[in-house]
Amino acid sequence: MRILAQELVKEIGKKVQVMGWVNTRRDHGGVIFVDLRDHSGLIQLVFNPETADVFALAESLRDEFCISVCGIVRERGAGLENPNIATGKIEIVVEDLEIFTKSEALPIATRDEGQQSNEELRLKYRFLDLRRPSMQSILRKRAKFNKFIREFMDDHDFVEVATPILANSSPEGARDFLVPSRLHPGKFYALPQAPQQFKQLLMVGGVPRYYQIAPCFRDEDPRADRFYGDFYQLDLEMSFVNDGEVVRETVEPLIKDLATDFAGKELVFDKIPRFTYTEVMEKYGIDKPDLRYGMELIDLTAALDKTEFAVFNSAECVKAICVKGGASLSRSQIDSFTELARKEGAGGLAYLTYVDGEIKSPIAKFLTENELKEITKLTGATDGDAVFFGADARDKVNKVLGKLRIAFADHFNLKDPNKVALLWVIDFPFYEWDEKNKRLDFGHNPFSWPKGGLEALNVDDKLSIIADQYDMVMNGYEICSGGVRNYSPEILYQVFGILGYSKTYVEEKFGGMLNAFKFGAPPHAGCAFGIDRIFMELLNMDNIRDALAFPKNGSGIDLMMNSPSTITNEQLRELSIKVQEVK
RNA sequence: GCGCUCGUAGUGAAGUUGGCCUAUCACGCCUCCCUGUCACGGAGGAGAUCGCCAGUUCGAAUCUGGUCGAGCGCGCCA
Numbered sequence: 001m002r003i004l005a006q007e008l009v010k011e012i013g014k015k016v017q018v019m020g021w022v023n024t025r026r027d028h029g030g031v032i033f034v035d036l037r038d039h040s041g042l043i044q045l046v047f048n049p050e051t052a053d054v055f056a057l058a059e060s061l062r063d064e065f066c067i068s069v070c071g072i073v074r075e076r077g078a079g080l081e082n083p084n085i086a087t088g089k090i091e092i093v094v095e096d097l098e099i100f101t102k103s104e105a106l107p108i109a110t111r112d113e114g115q116q117s118n119e120e121l122r123l124k125y126r127f128l129d130l131r132r133p134s135m136q137s138i139l140r141k142r143a144k145f146n147k148f149i150r151e152f153m154d155d156h157d158f159v160e161v162a163t164p165i166l167a168n169s170s171p172e173g174a175r176d177f178l179v180p181s182r183l184h185p186g187k188f189y190a191l192p193q194a195p196q197q198f199k200q201l202l203m204v205g206g207v208p209r210y211y212q213i214a215p216c217f218r219d220e221d222p223r224a225d226r227f228y229g230d231f232y233q234l235d236l237e238m239s240f241v242n243d244g245e246v247v248r249e250t251v252e253p254l255i256k257d258l259a260t261d262f263a264g265k266e267l268v269f270d271k272i273p274r275f276t277y278t279e280v281m282e283k284y285g286i287d288k289p290d291l292r293y294g295m296e297l298i299d300l301t302a303a304l305d306k307t308e309f310a311v312f313n314s315a316e317c318v319k320a321i322c323v324k325g326g327a328s329l330s331r332s333q334i335d336s337f338t339e340l341a342r343k344e345g346a347g348g349l350a351y352l353t354y355v356d357g358e359i360k361s362p363i364a365k366f367l368t369e370n371e372l373k374e375i376t377k378l379t380g381a382t383d384g385d386a387v388f389f390g391a392d393a394r395d396k397v398n399k400v401l402g403k404l405r406i407a408f409a410d411h412f413n414l415k416d417p418n419k420v421a422l423l424w425v426i427d428f429p430f431y432e433w434d435e436k437n438k439r440l441d442f443g444h445n446p447f448s449w450p451k452g453g454l455e456a457l458n459v460d461d462k463l464s465i466i467a468d469q470y471d472m473v474m475n476g477y478e479i480c481s482g483g484v485r486n487y488s489p490e491i492l493y494q495v496f497g498i499l500g501y502s503k504t505y506v507e508e509k510f511g512g513m514l515n516a517f518k519f520g521a522p523p524h525a526g527c528a529f530g531i532d533r534i535f536m537e538l539l540n541m542d543n544i545r546d547a548l549a550f551p552k553n554g555s556g557i558d559l560m561m562n563s564p565s566t567i568t569n570e571q572l573r574e575l576s577i578k579v580q581e582v583k
Numbered sequence: 584g585c586g587c588u589c590g591u592a593g594u595g596a597a598g599u600u601g602g603c604c605u606a607u608c609a610c611g612c613c614u615c616c617c618u619g620u621c622a623c624g625g626a627g628g629a630g631a632u633c634g635c636c637a638g639u640u641c642g643a644a645u646c647u648g649g650u651c652g653a654g655c656g657c658g659c660c661a
Contacts, residue, residue: 024622026621027620028623029616030619031617031619033619035622044621046620048618062612080619084621085621104593105593105611106594107594109594109595109610109611114622118653119653173660175660220660221660222660223655223660224656226660443661446661543654554654555652
């Protein structure tokens, strides 16, 4: 039976059985108290010496022993109540005790109170870590979260379809997890990075609306907001849709409801704004801006067109951000922001502070009164503020000020944990320049529809081609990526052809999908949400690993199960695999 | 692959300008005492070659080099 406060209160005077773990034991010599814990909470057990054999057994109890007791529920006497726990007004006078299993001395801290053990140990002993009420709470919230999603999708006529886990390797994108084939020596399955091709095939297969809480696998290094290995996406697709706006309007109520009804937070925008990629880059210097705060990048290039200040007039672009209250920053604080700007490639960090009606700055002397007036007007700076400048190539200015904007928001605590700012970023460039490899590459998703179709692909400046693609951003996290899909073989060949991939190559890699497109493929569009990340942000967790019961550590190791691990030579032989070190 | 930070009893921390360190504290563990506590209290005890290897030095937890591991960030993540 469960230790639910409201249930046990109903049992006062009656004999009950409860089972759980010893949370704490307080041995007073003549009386022993034990706080018994299960997933629902704590109940105080009282052991009296009158029942001698039970009392003797109770003396051996230690933390995390798993036990069952029978006893009478009674109200505690006056002054003996504990207001800190839900069952604090009652206790169980134990008549019988059974110890299911003892516990060794604990290798990690198993209570929410006090200092926590480091994560490596928590993951190694995850089964103990999960007993903590806060972890139990997360597991339950995750279940509720998934149910919330399924109900919404179900209500909107989406059909849940499972797609294969053993799938095909995809050449671009993240590294694959490969699975050798026993029946086909030398050939490999790959675990899907996303069910992208399958869901498009479902569209061709006549499924009008598909969704899946899909396990996805990527062999890429993790981050605080990104799992190594396996993670989950809410993957969805809609047929007969050739306008991304239809998808956006369909799914955004789900995310809004998750933010408000599920997480109890406040939306910054009731109507979710749309920005083009170019707009967010110009305004916020990043393609996933946190809009819980403003601090937009102000373009001063035109206003300072004729300035004598060499740093500004020699630059392609001059922008500024106005930091409210920024005049209070100390010299050393400004130095550390300057350091950040340098790390992002800026030469330095010019600034103005507004103190007691005056503008103070190392660079003020290079600017005319009119220029200062213009800067003040455009940035909206008032007394107590500071204005920081970036002057360089346009994309570098955006990047540097975008990073500074986030750093200032952190410094001034502008990220309200109770608010959720959602936005859509649309019209991503189809291609971008890969500076490292000095070549053109896909911007996001090669399977999206180029705006303007086949004709649009023929322009000379391939970087100007726009993909009908959209991301949803929540509080500075990219939580969703989607697009209107390409369902034309001709365009698919051309899209890859621009990057130098041959027709044969495309056929080889995407044959299944290409073939399907020859047989009356409907237009379709969809998206995929990174639901671990959404869950993490909505619960204000600072580490995504606790969003799953059994995550791997940063090196992709499951410390509890000790995976990955070596396999026997027999297994290798059966798979026609030979392991050798490659230099 | 790179950068930053970290690694001290079972757990969490202190000590890190070399020597008062024979390494401190709290929790936990063991023994004993205690009939109303609630993260009970009291007395006593065990438990650490300071991640590992090498070097500098009369002397290293402390300095240097290397190495292993972790976290965060960059690269990467169509």
